[in-house]
Amino acid sequence: MTASATKTEQGSGLEGFRAEVRAWLDAHFPPALEGVVPMMEGGADGKHAADMTAWRDHLAERGWGAPHWPKAYGGAGLDHAHVRALAQEMGRVGAINPIPLLAGMGVTMVGPTILEYGSEEQKKRHLPGIASGKVRWCLGLSEPNAGSDLASLGTLAEDRGDHFVVNGQKIWTSGADISQWCGALVRTDKTVAKHKGISFLMLPMDQPGVRTRPIKLISGASPFCETFFDDARAEKDDLLGELNDGWNVIKRLLQHERASQTSAGSPGGRKKAGALQDVAKRYVGVDGAGRLDDPDLRSRLTRHLMDAAAHKLTAERIAAEAKGNPQVGAAASIMKNSATGITQARSELLLEIMGQQGFGWEGDAYDSEELSTVREWLWGKAISIYGGSAEVQRNIISKNILGLPETTQKG
Amino acid sequence: MAALNEEQTLIRDQAKSWVTEQAPVRQFREMRDTQIEQAYAPEAFAAMVDMGWTGILVPEAYGGSDLGYLTFGLILEELGRQLTASPLLASGLVGTSALLLGGSEEQKQAWLPKLVDGSAILTLAVDEGPRHAPTKAALTAVKSGGGFVLDGSKTMVLEGMAATFFVVVARTGGEAGSDDGLSLFLVPAEAKGVSRSTRSTADSRGYADVTFAKVEVGSDALLGKLDAGYPLLDAILDRGRAGLAAEMLGTASQAFDMTLEYLKTRKQFGRVIGSFQALGHRAADMYSGMELARSCVEAALQAIDSDADNVAELCSLAKCKMGDHLHLVSNELIQMHGGIGMTDEYDAGFYLKRARALEAIYGNQAFHRERYARILGY
Numbered sequence: 176m177t178a179s180a181t182k183t184e185q186g187s188g189l190e191g192f193r194a195e196v197r198a199w200l201d202a203h204f205p206p207a208l209e210g211v212v213p214m215m216e217g218g219a220d221g222k223h224a225a226d227m228t229a230w231r232d233h234l235a236e237r238g239w240g241a242p243h244w245p246k247a248y249g250g251a252g253l254d255h256a257h258v259r260a261l262a263q264e265m266g267r268v269g270a271i272n273p274i275p276l277l278a279g280m281g282v283t284m285v286g287p288t289i290l291e292y293g294s295e296e297q298k299k300r301h302l303p304g305i306a307s308g309k310v311r312w313c314l315g316l317s318e319p320n321a322g323s324d325l326a327s328l329g330t331l332a333e334d335r336g337d338h339f340v341v342n343g344q345k346i347w348t349s350g351a352d353i354s355q356w357c358g359a360l361v362r363t364d365k366t367v368a369k370h371k372g373i374s375f376l377m378l379p380m381d382q383p384g385v386r387t388r389p390i391k392l393i394s395g396a397s398p399f400c401e402t403f404f405d406d407a408r409a410e411k412d413d414l415l416g417e418l419n420d421g422w423n424v425i426k427r428l429l430q431h432e433r434a435s436q437t438s439a440g441s442p443g444g445r446k447k448a449g450a451l452q453d454v455a456k457r458y459v460g461v462d463g464a465g466r467l468d469d470p471d472l473r474s475r476l477t478r479h480l481m482d483a484a485a486h487k488l489t490a491e492r493i494a495a496e497a498k499g500n501p502q503v504g505a506a507a508s509i510m511k512n513s514a515t516g517i518t519q520a521r522s523e524l525l526l527e528i529m530g531q532q533g534f535g536w537e538g539d540a541y542d543s544e545e546l547s548t549v550r551e552w553l554w555g556k557a558i559s560i561y562g563g564s565a566e567v568q569r570n571i572i573s574k575n576i577l578g579l580p581e582t583t584q585k586g
Numbered sequence: 587m588a589a590l591n592e593e594q595t596l597i598r599d600q601a602k603s604w605v606t607e608q609a610p611v612r613q614f615r616e617m618r619d620t621q622i623e624q625a626y627a628p629e630a631f632a633a634m635v636d637m638g639w640t641g642i643l644v645p646e647a648y649g650g651s652d653l654g655y656l657t658f659g660l661i662l663e664e665l666g667r668q669l670t671a672s673p674l675l676a677s678g679l680v681g682t683s684a685l686l687l688g689g690s691e692e693q694k695q696a697w698l699p700k701l702v703d704g705s706a707i708l709t710l711a712v713d714e715g716p717r718h719a720p721t722k723a724a725l726t727a728v729k730s731g732g733g734f735v736l737d738g739s740k741t742m743v744l745e746g747m748a749a750t751f752f753v754v755v756a757r758t759g760g761e762a763g764s765d766d767g768l769s770l771f772l773v774p775a776e777a778k779g780v781s782r783s784t785r786s787t788a789d790s791r792g793y794a795d796v797t798f799a800k801v802e803v804g805s806d807a808l809l810g811k812l813d814a815g816y817p818l819l820d821a822i823l824d825r826g827r828a829g830l831a832a833e834m835l836g837t838a839s840q841a842f843d844m845t846l847e848y849l850k851t852r853k854q855f856g857r858v859i860g861s862f863q864a865l866g867h868r869a870a871d872m873y874s875g876m877e878l879a880r881s882c883v884e885a886a887l888q889a890i891d892s893d894a895d896n897v898a899e900l901c902s903l904a905k906c907k908m909g910d911h912l913h914l915v916s917n918e919l920i921q922m923h924g925g926i927g928m929t930d931e932y933d934a935g936f937y938l939k940r941a942r943a944l945e946a947i948y949g950n951q952a953f954h955r956e957r958y959a960r961i962l963g964y
């Protein structure tokens with residue numbers, strides 16, 4: 176495998192590309208940002224803010240914030256192999272691409288969906304802003320009475336000739352209070368079956384008809400909001416896909432979401448803490464034979480590490496079978512559940528390993544590693560709920576892959 | 587499924603159609619009912635030899651095709667689906683690997699062509715107690731004249747009744763339990779002092795208990811290094827483990843397919859039982875588990891083929907993940923079939939019984955978790 180990978184690399188000039196990236200990083204990546212993860216609210220803390228902005232703009236200039244997008248829309252038109260090489264070279268110097276975080280749901284979900292369903296004019300208008308990391312998007316899908324059963328949503332959009340008037344309430348809208356645009360799923364026809372009267376609207380958040388109220392989570396953070404639409408306005412030009420075809424648009428978008436959530440483990444987590452077994456050895460100690468001094472934990476740790484290894488090998492296998500172009504589709508449900516299970520198990524193990532140091536909330540008794548473990552553990556409970564819950568993924572697998580009859584009555 | 591080349595696809599398809607047409611589980615049932623001692627149909631093994639399967643790992647110079655372990659795994663997977671009985675795994679993979687890894691040029695020339703043409707069957711005699719524990723070997727080999735005298739006994743030797751000769755793990759030094767002082771010997775089954783008896787096991791596979799009573803062998807019987815045979819044994823076992831995992835993948839796939847088929851056809855409460863979410867979600871988890879386990883098995887086989895430095899780690903991973911998965915699927919096979927799964931007339935029970943045996947051979951899940959932890963250094 177290794178031999179053939181090197182051969183294709185040489186064939187497609189990847190080595191030259193890698194050298195170019197390395198030189199460019201030398202010139203443009205601020206060393207102070209090594210390993211610095213941008214904060215969700217935007218940029219970085221005071222110390223790094225100026226560097227982060229400069230770094231973002233350098234990336235955007237090359238189209239490397241969303242490198243697989245076409246050049247015409249702010250990307251760099253790179254194929255999968257080049258995107259990977261770019262990520263590897265950046266990883267080598269500890270450079271993190273902040274643009275997918277800064278753009279909210281823009282790079283990972285809304286953008287790819289605009290690429291598929293958008294008109295030329297919509298692509299030109301919306302994608303470059305996303306790819307530059309300057310325009311943040313949120314997604315208004317869930318409502319108080321429409322969670323997993325998203326199609327029962329009630330937010331109404333009325334046709335007023337050149338625009339729509341939107342009324343209703345969304346909930347769990349991540350980043351709504353700091354986003355410039357919202358991709359919203361709205362009802363445009365109440366007279367037909369529930370999946371058939373839904374449309375996907377793109378609407379600006381900065382207008383009198385839109386109000387947001389942050390919700391505080393069990394982890395203490397407030398990354399998402401209730402979003403209220405009172406006679407909010409969306410232009411006709413900002414309808415994505417056909418009128419009343421929003422369900423197909425959103426199905427595709429959610430596949431992109433799932434595909435973006437299939438890697439196990441928190442970014443940077445490994446680098447900070449070291450391999451889980453090393454953390455365990457530090458806190459728990461070892462016996463005379465060098466074995467972790469807690470046989471029960473040791474066995475469960477092994478199960479977890481094996482699960483993680485199996486997940487990684489499966490991701491590689493899927494990529495190899497798709498000849499380097501991973502398809503979003505059936506495998507995404509399997510991989511999402513596997514990834515969330517592994518990430519959550521890792522958090523639980525870390526907490527257990529840290530013992531009494533593993534439930535600190537704040538203060539000097541705990542180091543930053545310990546404190547972030549607790550917050551990540553709590554935050555991680557969300558990943559099997561959003562993006563299609565673990566149970567919903569099982570429904571998808573049993574129906575779409577295994578061909579078992581639907582279990583729920585159609586409403 | 588790994589990205590296969592044309593030749594591999596051809597072999598896999600050939601194996602699939604041969605197994606389903608010529609050696610389906612119905613034949614395994616007949617074999618079980620007649621209780622033949624070798625526990626396999628010689629005609630079936632002869633056909634495998636004709637198709638070149640015994641030569642898949644063997645270099646062309648010794649009469650084989652040198653196609654590698656991943657390719658061998660494709661065949662074992664198909665055999666595992668129908669529980670096809672044969673010494674292919676025990677001899678064509680494990681015995682052959684022993685010669686490839688540890689054999690001198692003379693030993694390879696003497697034996698490999700015979701393994702390929704089916705005139706010799708070579709299996710590994712390693713364990714002596716109820717649990718797989720290669721370092722616990724206590725059978726002794728003592729230097730005598732120009733050769734050695736072997737004394738002791740081995741248990742649960744895979745395809746031990748079919749074997750024409752054995753790779754015997756013997757202690758030439760050190761204490762039982764130590765990996766130091768182990769040596770491997772090639773011993774013909776008809777050598778004076780060798781006796782064997784068949785084991786009647788729940789899974790109706792061929793296993794033998796073999797006694798070596800003061801068996802004399804020449805110095806040319808030593809396979810690999812004297813006293814330092816453990817790394818060789820470990821490498822042979824790892825190939826066996828990866829091969830077993832491939833067979834288990836087939837056994838589990840078939841058990842799952844049978845279950846899924848039943849979920850789609852059996853009706854209770856006015857609907858097919860597969861429409862009950864309590865069953866559908868478990869089926870979904872089994873399917874996902876299968877995909878994850880398959881990746882481990884294929885990675886282990888590929889690592890052996892490319893002589894990677896993490897073969898041991900990946901083989902333990904594959905045997906363990908596949909073991910856990912097969913355990914689950916074989917239980918659900920019975921449970922989701924309700925009462926009919928309990929009947930001998932239905933094939934489900936065969937898969938359950940075979941599953942537990944496969945889990946145990948060359949180390950169960952606990953053995954491989956322990957080993958994995960040691961390899962990763964905790």
Ligand SMILES: Cc1cc2nc3c(=O)[nH]c(=O)nc-3n(C[C@H](O)[C@H](O)[C@H](O)COP(=O)(O)OP(=O)(O)OC[C@H]3O[C@@H](n4cnc5c(N)ncnc54)[C@H](O)[C@@H]3O)c2cc1C
Pocket residue numbers: 313314315316317318319321322323324346347348349350399557558560561562563564565566567570583
């Ligand atoms: C951190 C986080 C971020 C989010 N960000 C956004 C966002 O940006 N935009 C947005 O629109 N939404 C967002 N959401 C909302 C998310 O999409 C919903 O929480 C999710 O769809 C589940 O809906 P619900 O919370 O109403 O739970 P419910 O649908 O009420 O589910 C409750 C329980 O019932 C189970 N269940 C439901 N239906 C079935 C079924 N058919 N079979 C079996 N079990 C079932 C679920 O699995 C769950 O365990 C976010 C959620 C979280 C936690």
Ligand SMILES: Cc1cc2nc3c(=O)[nH]c(=O)nc-3n(C[C@H](O)[C@H](O)[C@H](O)COP(=O)(O)OP(=O)(O)OC[C@H]3O[C@@H](n4cnc5c(N)ncnc54)[C@H](O)[C@@H]3O)c2cc1C
Pocket residue numbers: 852854855859862864865921922923924925926928
């Ligand atoms: C050893 C043995 C002894 C027995 N002795 C007797 C006896 O003396 N007298 C007698 O009359 N019967 C006897 N039975 C029959 C026994 O009661 C039935 O096997 C049992 O009722 C299950 O029915 P079934 O086998 O048709 O399975 P099915 O009902 O077809 O079940 C198949 C699978 O579907 C599942 N399933 C079915 N419905 C649902 C649902 N709504 N939701 C979720 N899952 C579901 C089941 O749990 C099972 O896993 C015996 C069975 C056995 C194995």
